[in-house]
Amino acid sequence: MLRRRLEFLETPSSFFYRDGDPVRAEEADDIFRQGVLRVARATGEAERAWLREALAELDQPSSERR
Template identity: 70%
Template sequence: MLELAILGFLHDEPLHGYELKERITALSGHVRPVSDGALYPAITRLVKAGLLEQHTEPGAGAAPRRILSLTPAGRAALLDRLRAPKPVEITDSTRFFTLLAFLRHLHDPVAQAAVLRRRLDFLEAPASFFYDKGRPVRAKDTEDLFRRGMLRVARATSRAEREWLTEALAELAGRAGSAGP
């Protein structure tokens, strides 16, 4: 997801490494902190793959800044990742939210809706953090105060997300219909 975030933020504008790190941290750093030891090797991989280019500009202080920008191949790679996310990018909430942060760059409402539909299908399948004899445990079925809390919060979050996804899918269907042939 780090590479997706790098490509997504650079789609909007060129940034230097520190600005990029700050934006990625704001997006998901509270869940998955971004270290220099992860960020800069990822940037190097993307540069070597021809997805990013870099140039140096004078810095505000004495040190020059390395400015990163997306190449046409980088834009294409971002769109490919948005169009066809991996299953874990649909099922893992943090990864999905990273994907969602950049889904606007995929300008086709039908393709956007396909991604949202995958998430909605996932959320509609019965699931739980805990199982008893292969069946999902519901909040009302457990005496454990803390597990009950986890299950209630997850259910409320899932319900809110499903409602938003349903609204978003309806809006995207309207956009796709108004585009016409």
């Protein structure tokens, strides 16, 4: 499940699209969309970092885990 979630989060996407292309925070037309996209980016980065750490720990033999 964790690997599937990480794979999903690593697939490019956006809340907003223009002409079929994802809109990045720096390209958003207004301050509110910029905010949504910046918060989503930060949340995604934190979640991906945690998932990588968790998977690395789970990949260790059980005798080496914390």
